[in-house]
Amino acid sequence: MQGLTSDNERLRSLDQLALLVENRSLVDYDFKRATDSLAQDLKFVSDAIRRDANVWRLNRAFHAVHVPSFLAIMSMLDNIDEMKSVNEDERHQIYSSINRAAQLASSARERIEQSALTEAKVELSVLAKYAPMATQEFKRASLFERTRDGVLSASNVTLQRAKNSVEAVPNMVGALKDGVSTSLERANAVPMLASNLQRTLAGMVSDNVTKPIGMRLQASGKALTHGTGAGVGLGVMAAVLFPPLLPVSAGAAILVAMRSWRTEMQKAQKLSGEERDERIAKLEAERAAALLQLTNGAPSVQMETEELSLTLDAETGEADAIILKGEHAGRTWSDLSPLEKAETVSLFAQGADALLRILEFGSENL
Structure with a gap:
């Protein structure tokens, strides 16, 4: 299967992944902790591509390899949720791998930010050459000046935050209700057997992910075949999807x-x-x-x-x-x-x- 070949496909994959991460974060506290700023980083990258379609070239591997890996692991998590035999230690292994992998999005964002910063520095240095000489040298603000300015603006910031919090309460209540409902549904669901998970993965590999990622899953085939039903090898499987770089x-x-x-x-x-x-x-x-x-x-x-x-x-x-x-x-x-x-x-x-x-x-x- 060919990788991502168009701006629309790249953006669609980023948006889909950001939505999946955001939705699961609402109902899974450990996942939210593991992914940290992943959803925000993905949105930053997609917004940057919308502003400049060539920005993706700063993160070629991220778009062609890592985003499909994230999408694959997100679809697997739903199946793992249904397995009663998966214990807390095994879930921690998975989330530890996800935590490390989330740094890929953070790094992609950092490369874009650093590129923009470099461009700004170049533009400013050119402008400065043509600007008239300042009568006074620009100096860093002292601790006293920063403290004074912070106190003067504190009241406005506090009022705005209070207003935003009040407006957000209905949304928070709705999210809590959705989280409780989802948890009850998962608790009442029939656990899936290892064979069902393996069939799901086989379909997922052929339809949604690139060939090297399929090869990674194949590398963990023994763990899937012999151990998934008992919750063995799930951490290994996550490590295969997010191999060390x-x-x-x-x-x-x-x-x-x-x-x-x-x-x-x-x-x-x-x-x-x-x-x-x-x-x-x-x-x-x-x-x-x-x-x-x-x-x-x-x-x-x-x-x-x-x-x-x-x-x-x-x-x-x-x-x-x-x-x-x-x-x-x-x-x-x-x-x-x-x-x-x-x-x-x-x-x-x-x-x-x-x-x-x-x-x-x-x-x-x-």
Whole structure:
């Protein structure tokens, strides 16, 4: 499936995610704490894109990879709510992953704000060159001046806040009623079995999320198959949807591990009988352990440059990437033809070399 390809799709996904986050925050206190300013950050980013359609380019990976991941986990939370066997510790694992992932939206907002600030500084420096010399140098306000000005304006601010609070009371009451009703409905609902959740996820992967995200879910397949009904592996599943973002320099270490494994595996293939099978099994276990050590135990990891967002399954070594720049932006690397790959590589900066080599080792289509 191709990624986001138009401004309308990007905005629609941001607005949908902001609404889902806002609605759940009304009825789920822990979720509200975990997401913090996520809804406001998403709205800030979407408003910025509406003002300037090119702003999204500051956060290519956020729109092509992370927003679909957020949408996927939001749809999963409704199913997890129905599972009586999920305990508080497991819910905390999920919300801890969501808390870390919410920082992605905060970072996206910060990049836009810093870009605007830089532009303003440049414009102001140009204006200052043509402005007449000031008779007095502009100085920072003293503590006394700030305190005095704050006292003078305090009464107006207090009155305005009081007025706003009174007007908001009916809305607060309505939200509380909705929250109670929703909680009662969830309490009375029949718990969903693990097989139902897995079917839901299978449909969700094919319809709503990009291929690398589907690969992340596949990486947690064992946890889903063997443990979801008992509430096992849900934290792992959330970590797969929001893999740790490693620096590109970490790609060199992963590449060494994959290349070493490939060389040793070729040697093992030349053996015969039981010795061959034992050697292959040992190599597979060693590679899985090495990759998990590199990723600090996460079942999948993500590395990004301005041109590529790569996801690596630490257990299988499989890798795929979303193209973030150029004519094929939004498509997955494995979906490109050899000619399209060559055209895309010509646009990449030197920093993408390590990711391309990981793709070469991790993609069966190359």
